[in-house]
Amino acid sequence: ADKKVIAVSIPAADHGWTAGVVYHAQAAAKEINSAYKDQIEVVVKTSPSASAQVSALEDLSAGRKLAALVILPHTSEELTLPVKAVKEKGTFVTVVDRGLSDPTIQDLYVAGDNIAVGRNTAKFLADKLGGKGNLVVLRGIPTVIDDERIKGFQDGIKGSNLKILDIQYADWNSDKAFKLMQDYLAKYPQIDAVWANDDDMLLGVLEAIKQSKRKDIKYALGGNGMKDVVKKVIDNDALTPVETPYPPSMIKTAIYLTVANLVGKAPVRGALKLDAPLITQKNAKEYYFPDSPF
Amino acid sequence: MNAITQDAPLRQERELHINWTEAGPFVALVALLAIGFLINSDFLSATNLANVIARSAFIAIIAVGATFVISSGGLDLSVGSMAAFITGVMIMLMNRMAPEWGVWAIPAGMAVALLVGLACGLFNGLIITVGKIEPFIATLGTMGIFRSLITYMSDGGTIPIDASLRNAYRPVYFGTVGGVPIPILVSLAVAAVGAFILYRMKYGRRCAAVGANEDVARYSGISVIKTRTIAYMVQGVCVAIAAICYVPRLGAATPTTGLLWELQVITAVVIGGTVLRGGKGRIWGTLAGAVVLELIANLMVLSDLVSEYLVGAVQGAIIIIAMLVQRLSKK
Amino acid sequence: MNAITQDAPLRQERELHINWTEAGPFVALVALLAIGFLINSDFLSATNLANVIARSAFIAIIAVGATFVISSGGLDLSVGSMAAFITGVMIMLMNRMAPEWGVWAIPAGMAVALLVGLACGLFNGLIITVGKIEPFIATLGTMGIFRSLITYMSDGGTIPIDASLRNAYRPVYFGTVGGVPIPILVSLAVAAVGAFILYRMKYGRRCAAVGANEDVARYSGISVIKTRTIAYMVQGVCVAIAAICYVPRLGAATPTTGLLWELQVITAVVIGGTVLRGGKGRIWGTLAGAVVLELIANLMVLSDLVSEYLVGAVQGAIIIIAMLVQRLSKK
Amino acid sequence: MSAQMLERPWSRLVTVSPRVGEAALDASPAEGTAAPLLRTHELGKQYAGVTVLSGVTLDIFPGEIHAIIGENGAGKSTLMKLLSGHVAPSDGEIFLDARAVSFNGPHQAQDAGIVLVHQEILLADGLTVAENVFLGRELTRHGMVDDRTMHRLAARKLAELGCHASPRALVRDVPLADRQMVQIARALLDEHRIVIFDEPTAVLTGEEVDRLLRIIFRLKSQNIAVLYISHRLEEVQRLGDKVTVLRDGRTVGTYPGHSLSQPDMARLMVGRELSALYPPKTGVRGEPILQVRSANVPRLVHDASFVAHRGEVLGFAGMIGAGRTELFEGLLGLRPAKAQVELDGRSVHIRSMREAIELGIGYLTEDRKGKGLLLQERLAPNLTLSALTRFHPGVWLRQRREAEGLQEAVSTYDIRLKGKSTRAGQLSGGNQQKLLLAKVLLTDPSIVVIDEPTRGIDIANKAQIYAFIRELVARGKACIVISSEMQELIGVCDRVLVMRQGRIVGEVSAERMTEHNIALLATTDGALAADAANPSPIKEDAP
Ligand SMILES: Nc1ncnc2c1ncn2[C@@H]1O[C@H](COP(=O)(O)OP(=O)(O)OP(=O)(O)O)[C@@H](O)[C@H]1O
Numbered sequence A: 001a002d003k004k005v006i007a008v009s010i011p012a013a014d015h016g017w018t019a020g021v022v023y024h025a026q027a028a029a030k031e032i033n034s035a036y037k038d039q040i041e042v043v044v045k046t047s048p049s050a051s052a053q054v055s056a057l058e059d060l061s062a063g064r065k066l067a068a069l070v071i072l073p074h075t076s077e078e079l080t081l082p083v084k085a086v087k088e089k090g091t092f093v094t095v096v097d098r099g100l101s102d103p104t105i106q107d108l109y110v111a112g113d114n115i116a117v118g119r120n121t122a123k124f125l126a127d128k129l130g131g132k133g134n135l136v137v138l139r140g141i142p143t144v145i146d147d148e149r150i151k152g153f154q155d156g157i158k159g160s161n162l163k164i165l166d167i168q169y170a171d172w173n174s175d176k177a178f179k180l181m182q183d184y185l186a187k188y189p190q191i192d193a194v195w196a197n198d199d200d201m202l203l204g205v206l207e208a209i210k211q212s213k214r215k216d217i218k219y220a221l222g223g224n225g226m227k228d229v230v231k232k233v234i235d236n237d238a239l240t241p242v243e244t245p246y247p248p249s250m251i252k253t254a255i256y257l258t259v260a261n262l263v264g265k266a267p268v269r270g271a272l273k274l275d276a277p278l279i280t281q282k283n284a285k286e287y288y289f290p291d292s293p294f
Numbered sequence B, C: 001m002n003a004i005t006q007d008a009p010l011r012q013e014r015e016l017h018i019n020w021t022e023a024g025p026f027v028a029l030v031a032l033l034a035i036g037f038l039i040n041s042d043f044l045s046a047t048n049l050a051n052v053i054a055r056s057a058f059i060a061i062i063a064v065g066a067t068f069v070i071s072s073g074g075l076d077l078s079v080g081s082m083a084a085f086i087t088g089v090m091i092m093l094m095n096r097m098a099p100e101w102g103v104w105a106i107p108a109g110m111a112v113a114l115l116v117g118l119a120c121g122l123f124n125g126l127i128i129t130v131g132k133i134e135p136f137i138a139t140l141g142t143m144g145i146f147r148s149l150i151t152y153m154s155d156g157g158t159i160p161i162d163a164s165l166r167n168a169y170r171p172v173y174f175g176t177v178g179g180v181p182i183p184i185l186v187s188l189a190v191a192a193v194g195a196f197i198l199y200r201m202k203y204g205r206r207c208a209a210v211g212a213n214e215d216v217a218r219y220s221g222i223s224v225i226k227t228r229t230i231a232y233m234v235q236g237v238c239v240a241i242a243a244i245c246y247v248p249r250l251g252a253a254t255p256t257t258g259l260l261w262e263l264q265v266i267t268a269v270v271i272g273g274t275v276l277r278g279g280k281g282r283i284w285g286t287l288a289g290a291v292v293l294e295l296i297a298n299l300m301v302l303s304d305l306v307s308e309y310l311v312g313a314v315q316g317a318i319i320i321i322a323m324l325v326q327r328l329s330k331k
Numbered sequence D: 001m002s003a004q005m006l007e008r009p010w011s012r013l014v015t016v017s018p019r020v021g022e023a024a025l026d027a028s029p030a031e032g033t034a035a036p037l038l039r040t041h042e043l044g045k046q047y048a049g050v051t052v053l054s055g056v057t058l059d060i061f062p063g064e065i066h067a068i069i070g071e072n073g074a075g076k077s078t079l080m081k082l083l084s085g086h087v088a089p090s091d092g093e094i095f096l097d098a099r100a101v102s103f104n105g106p107h108q109a110q111d112a113g114i115v116l117v118h119q120e121i122l123l124a125d126g127l128t129v130a131e132n133v134f135l136g137r138e139l140t141r142h143g144m145v146d147d148r149t150m151h152r153l154a155a156r157k158l159a160e161l162g163c164h165a166s167p168r169a170l171v172r173d174v175p176l177a178d179r180q181m182v183q184i185a186r187a188l189l190d191e192h193r194i195v196i197f198d199e200p201t202a203v204l205t206g207e208e209v210d211r212l213l214r215i216i217f218r219l220k221s222q223n224i225a226v227l228y229i230s231h232r233l234e235e236v237q238r239l240g241d242k243v244t245v246l247r248d249g250r251t252v253g254t255y256p257g258h259s260l261s262q263p264d265m266a267r268l269m270v271g272r273e274l275s276a277l278y279p280p281k282t283g284v285r286g287e288p289i290l291q292v293r294s295a296n297v298p299r300l301v302h303d304a305s306f307v308a309h310r311g312e313v314l315g316f317a318g319m320i321g322a323g324r325t326e327l328f329e330g331l332l333g334l335r336p337a338k339a340q341v342e343l344d345g346r347s348v349h350i351r352s353m354r355e356a357i358e359l360g361i362g363y364l365t366e367d368r369k370g371k372g373l374l375l376q377e378r379l380a381p382n383l384t385l386s387a388l389t390r391f392h393p394g395v396w397l398r399q400r401r402e403a404e405g406l407q408e409a410v411s412t413y414d415i416r417l418k419g420k421s422t423r424a425g426q427l428s429g430g431n432q433q434k435l436l437l438a439k440v441l442l443t444d445p446s447i448v449v450i451d452e453p454t455r456g457i458d459i460a461n462k463a464q465i466y467a468f469i470r471e472l473v474a475r476g477k478a479c480i481v482i483s484s485e486m487q488e489l490i491g492v493c494d495r496v497l498v499m500r501q502g503r504i505v506g507e508v509s510a511e512r513m514t515e516h517n518i519a520l521l522a523t524t525d526g527a528l529a530a531d532a533a534n535p536s537p538i539k540e541d542a543p
């Protein structure tokens, strides 16, 4: 029996969130490969960079015809044409998280909402700080996700008197975030809240705050829904009472939907946008997966 | 008299010796192809091989330049960021010219890319030769500079190429001539020119002399500063050529374009048989080295044996083993 | 006879000479402190300086080991990944031991970390000396291997230290003795031991001899293989010590731990005045180099002059300028 | 080898005639008509405040061979570097054709017609012979380097010098002597007005020396001026139209060459009477200490067997390329080789120099720059490098003791250091050699293998080194001397083994030990050689 091949192309696990993506993708692949033993084979491939991902697409589609491709693109612009090339061979394309420049390519789109991650966090801070205060922000690696989150955040504080004192790159790396936060603390005597646009960085930020013994910081928030941070929310941590989810498990959702399209009778098409509601103590349990590495 | 009789066998031995030394990377290449075929028979399919070799073109082209730099006793860590920077400048320029010039914006952009590459190389070269700073540090510095500039130019985002140019430019990467993908032809051409300069022109001799023994070169009236600086300029031009081929492939410049290419480039050069200490450079070996690297990555994608987390480990191990194979084939 | 009378002034001159050459990195350091103070007066605050120097400790400790490797004519690109790998192994082990051993798991973990470091160094050393592979390539390979292993061990996520150990272990990074943060003391101790070995012990002589001229060393009855391998083992132990100090800082190992440390380490060594070609190591300069690097990063955040996009460019430029300052202070 | 030279072995020349002083020439030009081609006026050089050379005034005329002699460290090489633009003078002036010149680098001097063949071999190891010969002056055809022509020309030039190294061979693969020839070929490639040779014959053997001297005479006949430095005074005597003697950085005087006897030269150089060059051979041959059976170094040495005894100096003679160096490098674990070695009757297997040193064997390499000394390093670390364990028992370095050790070596071996010249590379060539000797002997070996013991050493120090060798064997040690100077072998050895094309072809001792016999063995095949050697040449000791 000819098995239908579903290729899953995702970024390599180079920090917490992408690691989560890899974890969930592999989990999905394992489950599906054993559930549909003779019908479907899911192949997961990771790539450390956009150009490596393009290469991987070429490699995956060079030898065989893919029934479907599930892709979480490194960047939108760079992957658009290569995905289009795969599509033209008759492959079902599911795009996850980051849309391609040309939305007509995708058959199915499962996305998080990076802008909402930034905006919801900003709204929360504006609300809790009474519309004014000094903020410092840590951003990740210069990419689209990073850019969107920062844009969302900046939109979110518009109209309030919240002031962003500083914004610097910390490469989504907890070490760099630790150093950067130490420096922020040395530089600014009064900081009301910190936002790190990713939970990996938040861990470093918290450690630096703890070391400084400063009391002026009211909130230190992250984003992405890392289990350790969600746990803090559950425990009603004073500094980090809320969290924004950006679940890496969306890849799993996407893979299952793609399988449904292949094996099910009804076509599955369209766009599915996961929103990024604030995780608070009330709903935190729903977002807590202690067994995930992320 | 007896010396004369000894001379003949001696010379022959040398000839043989040279051939073996240069064969190293190719032996590794063939070994890899064989292993690849055993693991996945699609590996040797024409499409797959064409893809892989075309992809290796960027690294190969840059590595040809690096062969000059390394054989002259230098090192350039900035090539990856430089490629990103040149790509960025080029795309911005072409986009700006597109409305007026139409498709002619493309050759204009290419010309500018070459000039920018030359200038970047000159900049690196001068810091190293006139400023007398270790190449490692100097180019680590300029690596940061170029990388920041592209980040700045793109506001931390993407600089996509204008849609009106996109299709016209596409063939530069995706086109074929006589069935051979254009990037492969370009990289062969660059290597041929590089080999010609390095082996058949005065400059090549001087480059190797400067790398082999700076003092001797100076005594022989060779300007070390000039020779080294030119090597970096050659490197700059090669980076620009790679950037020109790169643009149509991904259609955009981003702050992560060309990330860590420098390591791949140096690896390709070393796998190719050029020693990092300087001296003789091996252009064709470098080319083979670049293909070897890309094949290893390809093999990782095509084989299902390795956990995604361990891909890096297996790649690292294969590189080391490839070097051992090469070492053994020499003796 | 005339030789004896000449010897006294001779020795004095030497002393002076050394001081100037070695002063280079310290001159750069002082210049940087002065500039920092002009830009932001908080720069010289005790907390800030303590933070910065404590932060530089990891790089400094690893760089002490790198000074051995580099002065013996080698290079190690794997240190960053090795640090991550050691951190991972150590934490996993301590976590497993914690229920039975309690706080004693910590010293046990440390001991294991040192052993793993030694083993990793030995592994690198053997590939390079016995396998006769260029250090650049060999350690690039092991860099990939170590990085993959930690990714694999952590499933790409985080390996946090057991909560029961966390507080007991915290002081190793955050504690102070007599007001001086412990990491600073550790890095001073490592440097002192390193300097002692390199300058006052036979091994140091051998190391420098092998780096300066392998043939001379061999003809003098020095085992090149042994000497080089030991240098890599020293490097491994230094990485382990850095890892031991690192664990309490963030309490976890992740696949991004120690990313690109190798470049910082080599930069610190070179800024410190050790030449990459080998033959001479400058431990104290290396220490200064590590602090210089961290100060530059700190200065970037404390000053408001630079767009976040351009931080890398300015950092790169400052490193180049620091090298120029050092170059000038020598002559 | 000319018969004349054979009749004047060095040992007979050591009594010095006292009347040399008056022979000094007037400093003003002797040749009435010709103007000097090159003239120096009060030339001086200081390194970091230490005077190395001062007040040197010299006239060089076209078509003359002007020899410069002086003790090790007298400043000969420095003077030549000043003349050839390698180093800028601190004081004084250089006139070329009566016009003051100052060269900014050797290339400018070469453009002006002055070229220097360095004392230390300066070639790019990783490039080929031909590439080195033409470095910086590559020939091109249609814009391409013309390798074929360059190979041909290089081969021809080398052949004129009697060197048959392949132009395609990498310089690092050719023997030292060939490298020297490459260097000379490079200097002679272009027409020059003044050619300076700084100890060109130090690494050459008799036949090659003869050939070089013939070439120098030809240069002279082409009206080219030649400056020639050598510690081999018989060469100086054969060549020198004029001889300028340097002592401690100053000129002692310029003398008409042919009127000066070798002992005169020696006395002028050293400034005192010299005792006999070779000490008497008083050694009593003791027990065999080193027995080597069928030593083989792949391609280079075949089936060599010999025995060295306590209390004897055993010489190894041979043409360049005979494989003497390779034999011992092989025996000492410095290159792959097979051999059965017995030390004091005990069978040993030496895999590295370290083991050799531990077994009490010292080896002084012929390539002091590449394999002997760390040129960038200070003297003390160089001195103790092979004897670290012996010199520094315990954990740490004893730097004071090391300084004392250096002091001792400096006075014992008369190493001349000027002020700041504390790096080994800054010592003059001869003093480097002495430092190397001191380094090897510091391991207190019971067998010393010395490859070219007096390469670049001045006459006074030669005598001293020979005395050392004798003293060593008198203390019951064995000494093996590999040398390309036959007089030296004859003067200092008890027994000489001759190698040819990788084989030991004969042995000479006692009265049969003559240049004639050795040369015969070293160059000719079986029948003739058997005539020259002792009745049972090879099998005498080898069981
Ligand atoms: N670069 C240098 N720095 C300091 N001192 C130097 C330097 N070069 C040479 N000297 C010193 O100058 C003196 C003369 O050296 P030079 O090489 O001219 O001697 P030489 O006459 O050629 O001796 P030899 O016969 O041993 O070759 C020596 O004492 C040497 O140590």
Ligand SMILES: Nc1ncnc2c1ncn2[C@@H]1O[C@H](COP(=O)(O)OP(=O)(O)OP(=O)(O)O)[C@@H](O)[C@H]1O
Pocket: D172, D173, D174, D175, D176, D177, D300, D318, D319, D320, D321, D322, D323, D324, D325, D326, D366, D484
């Ligand atoms: N690396 C090498 N590759 C090939 N041949 C070599 C190499 N090194 C030396 N030879 C050859 O080995 C032979 C012996 O070398 P060498 O000249 O060192 O011997 P030697 O007897 O010590 O002579 P001398 O000490 O007088 O120079 C020569 O024929 C030389 O050409």
Ligand SMILES: [Mg+2]
Pocket: D076, D077, D078, D119, D198, D428, D429, D430
């Ligand atoms: Mg000299």
Ligand SMILES: [Mg+2]
Pocket: D324, D325, D326, D366, D451
């Ligand atoms: Mg020899």
